[in-house]
Amino acid sequence: MKLIRRLFYLGLEPLAARYTKQLCEDWFPAAVREASPRTNLTTISGETTDEQIQVGGVLDATGRGIYACTQVALLLKLIRNGSVSNEDAIFLQDFWTPGFEAVPYALHLCGLKPKIYSMLHAQSVDEYDFTWPMREWMRPMELGLTRFHSAIFVASTIHRDQLRAAGVQCPIHVVGLPIHARLVACQMSVPIGRRKNVIFCSRLDWEKNPGFMLQVAERFLTGHPNWTWTVTTSSKNFRSNDHLLLSDILSYARNEPRFILKAGLTKQQYYDELCNSSIQFNSSLQDYVSWTLLEAVIAGCELAYPDFRSFPEILPASRLYRAFNVEDACLLLNRLTEEHPLVDLEWIARRCDLGRIIEAEIITGVKADNREVNIWHGCI
Numbered sequence: 001m002k003l004i005r006r007l008f009y010l011g012l013e014p015l016a017a018r019y020t021k022q023l024c025e026d027w028f029p030a031a032v033r034e035a036s037p038r039t040n041l042t043t044i045s046g047e048t049t050d051e052q053i054q055v056g057g058v059l060d061a062t063g064r065g066i067y068a069c070t071q072v073a074l075l076l077k078l079i080r081n082g083s084v085s086n087e088d089a090i091f092l093q094d095f096w097t098p099g100f101e102a103v104p105y106a107l108h109l110c111g112l113k114p115k116i117y118s119m120l121h122a123q124s125v126d127e128y129d130f131t132w133p134m135r136e137w138m139r140p141m142e143l144g145l146t147r148f149h150s151a152i153f154v155a156s157t158i159h160r161d162q163l164r165a166a167g168v169q170c171p172i173h174v175v176g177l178p179i180h181a182r183l184v185a186c187q188m189s190v191p192i193g194r195r196k197n198v199i200f201c202s203r204l205d206w207e208k209n210p211g212f213m214l215q216v217a218e219r220f221l222t223g224h225p226n227w228t229w230t231v232t233t234s235s236k237n238f239r240s241n242d243h244l245l246l247s248d249i250l251s252y253a254r255n256e257p258r259f260i261l262k263a264g265l266t267k268q269q270y271y272d273e274l275c276n277s278s279i280q281f282n283s284s285l286q287d288y289v290s291w292t293l294l295e296a297v298i299a300g301c302e303l304a305y306p307d308f309r310s311f312p313e314i315l316p317a318s319r320l321y322r323a324f325n326v327e328d329a330c331l332l333l334n335r336l337t338e339e340h341p342l343v344d345l346e347w348i349a350r351r352c353d354l355g356r357i358i359e360a361e362i363i364t365g366v367k368a369d370n371r372e373v374n375i376w377h378g379c380i
Helices: 020-034 062-078 102-110 130-148 157-166 180-189 210-223 243-255 266-273 291-299 326-340 348-365
Strands: 006-010 040-043 087-093 115-119 149-155 173-174 195-200 228-232 258-264 280-283 303-308
Touching: 006 020, 006 062, 020 040, 020 180, 020 348, 040 087, 062 348, 087 210, 087 348, 115 348, 149 157, 149 243, 149 348, 157 173, 173 348, 180 266, 180 280, 180 291, 180 348, 195 210, 210 228, 210 243, 210 280, 210 326, 228 266, 243 258, 243 280, 280 291, 291 303
Parallel strands: 006 040, 006 087, 087 115, 115 149, 149 173, 195 228, 195 280, 228 258, 280 303
Antiparallel strands: none
């Protein structure tokens, strides 16, 4: 594989409270500089509408399209003025970049074949993802777009297998989530003394199973009068696509002062919460590795996660409870309160950091081996 001359990078909206600002402005550009200093990285930014998500849980319903389509328009202008060549590559930080179908259309008519890569975060192959109800019309579009790709990057093996079962034929590299572990660690404060606190960092949407979290929290706090349980969000207010459940959570917080809701956190405030908590709890139905997991292990938290989907691939059995089983989740939490710390988990973030570099090496042409990568199974 020849070294890529120029890399056109279409990142996600740089939301300061989420990982997207760090990833697109710092983590990925740093990976390209480390992997291939000679590659000219050209970042194409779109039009931002608001730093807050107005509709939707992951990215804003209309803001995502506006940002992506304006990125695509700028890339099309670069194609038109001759700035894109066969020696270049295009990388989409999110496979679902609305309007991108105009790019292969233009490339075909212009006789150009730059390499195209994407990070695929979930999409309609995941029955717990918000795109699943759209699969009837979205799946054919997804499969069509993959035909133009030199490769796709995913975080976990189960996701790769789901994509293969759906008919994706291009190479799929399992690289974890491309976190820059050292930069994140530099943003985190050293805790003077960790509070006896369990922290829940996931959204309160149904696919994160917050109803189960609430059951576990109620039972855990009843049996641990010296502990607290904190739920965090970067949004100004807590939101959920299950309004009845959100009402139950808000009601419990009003009646139980040790069940603490913290909204409107900056990324630094969120990191401070992690650094001063003892255990991070996860109950998600839909997580491929999870950004919050990586940040938690860098912060030194213990983990209590379900033995579901991608988690058994990356976590030791000592950090897993039987999914959907309140009693088993509480047993694991009980053990973690007594045996902290058990073993270093930061290696998970370091492995994903390696995946970040490997991803950049593949995109820039430094890694010429065409075999598919899987960081969780030693195929690097």
